[in-house]
Amino acid sequence: MTFRILLLACCSLLSFCSLQAEEKPARNVVLIVADDMGFQIGCYGNKVIHTPNMDQLAAEGTKFTNAYCTTASCSASRSVLMTGLHNHTTGHYGHAHGYNHFSTYESVKSLPVMMNEAGYRTCSIGKYHLAPEYIYHFEEYRNKGVQGNRNSAVMADNAKEWIAEAPEKPFFLYWCSSDPHRGGGPGGFSNFNDDPEHYPGIEQVLYEADDITPPGWLPQTIETQTELAEYYQAINRFDQGVGKLVQHLKDLGVYDNTLIMVTSDNGPPFPGAKTCLYNPGMNLPLIVRSPDQKKKGVTTNAKVNWTDMVPTILDFCDVTPQPVPAVRVGENRGEPNFAGKKEPQKFHGKSFLPALEHEDPQGFDAVFASHTFHEITMYYPMRVYIKGDYKLIFNIAHQLPYPFASDLYRSPTWQSVLSNGGEMFGKRPVYDYLHRPRFELYNIKDDYLELNNLATDLDHQKLLQSMQEELQAFQKKTKDPWELKWTYE
Secondary structure: OHHHHHHHHHHHHHHHHHHHHHHOOOOEEEEEEEOOOOOOOHHHOOOOOOOHHHHHHHHHOEEEEEEEOOOOOHHHHHHHHHHOOOHHHHOOOOOOOOOOOOOOOOOOOOHHHHHHHOOOEEEEEEOOOOOOOOOOOOOEEOOOOOOOOOOHHHHHHHHHHHHHOOOOOOEEEEEEOOOOOOOOOOOOOOOOOOOOOOOOOOOOOOOOHHHOOOOOOOOOOHHHHHHHHHHHHHHHHHHHHHHHHHHHHHHOOOHHHEEEEEEEOOOOOOOOOOOOOOHHHHEEEEEEEOOOOOOOOEEEEEEEEHHHHHHHHHHHHOOOOOOEEOEOOHHHOOOEOOOOOEEOOOOOOOOOHHHOOOOOOOOOOEEEEEEOOOOOOOOOOEEEEEEOOEEEEEEOOOOOOOOOOHHHHOOHHHHHHHHOOOOEEOOEEHHHHHOOOOEEEEEOOOOOOOOOOOOOOHHHHHHHHHHHHHHHHHHHHOOOHHHHHHHHO
């Protein structure tokens, strides 16, 4: 009799546990990516711009101060965000559109595909900018009425409609605005000063140029101030959509079990930032709000980069990717081995979930970056290694003048420098910006603007050599074709 009672109790307990497991809410992910946005956000210390929604997410989660893209241009950076791999491993060196036609090797498996294989619904809303589609395939693309991916209110409504179709199922949403990338208008930021109703659902918020002090890496001119005023307007437009999206998540009852990540593909669309691995181009905002956090409003100094995003998302969702075909190396770099052999999915990054509640977590003290140039007609590969307070830049094509993306060259800020015969761009000589040495070494804690190159300083030669060796080892490990330049040049 006692045995039967014990057996019944065990069965009841197992049934209860099974019921609890079935009732456990789905763990969802929303990855929000702005286009060309730097630290021009209230929670990062900007006193002029109005970004209450991103500020609120930072107050509820974690703000990273040392988060870095690995390549400072749109399409290439997004390929890293979606694969957890550096571009030189996947082949997606630059823009997928136009005459560039960069794309990812067929042996690579992307995040939306991995999530879908794990039973997740997947949806892309807004800017996509990846190739080929079958490698970066989402189940749904909800872009009706998004007006060039700049009407973030409609983008948020489209997300709500999609989530509401099956809110009980786990989902991965990739939500990407084209703001604040340059578009139309005097300064190129697709402003609508003369048409406040241009984007229905968005409130027009204007900024006065005289109220804005440009950061030290930009010229202190009226042209720069005017451009920044329009740039701030575009960021505010993006922030309004973020707020509306968050409210929809709450209304649908999924907010409390959803990981929200807000970041940018690269830095502001000005010379010295976008397309460049100086700090303004690669040191970017990253705001993460995890429902698992007990400590809120954290500012962490953990060094992370965009190869860490995929491992972090998979870690949060407790997803182990299916094995992938082994890849040949050498002449057939990137081609899958169809002999049947498979191996575990590997990434260049790691999960930063352990860093979310710590100001100075251990194990997050170094990052690498690998940038080529996003247009096939230009060539300027750069590799970067940041360790502790120091940053090493390897300008592989240092013999060439630094190239310009067309939108940066046309910017009123740069054109004003040219027309005035200026010798300085911000605090950097124009000549030094255009003509760079093979190696640059900076103490970015004391010299954030990277003006004092320590690579030729006698007191730093031992550090320089050590960081060079570690950078080359990283290139070898990740099968970087440009590693050959250490030997042949």
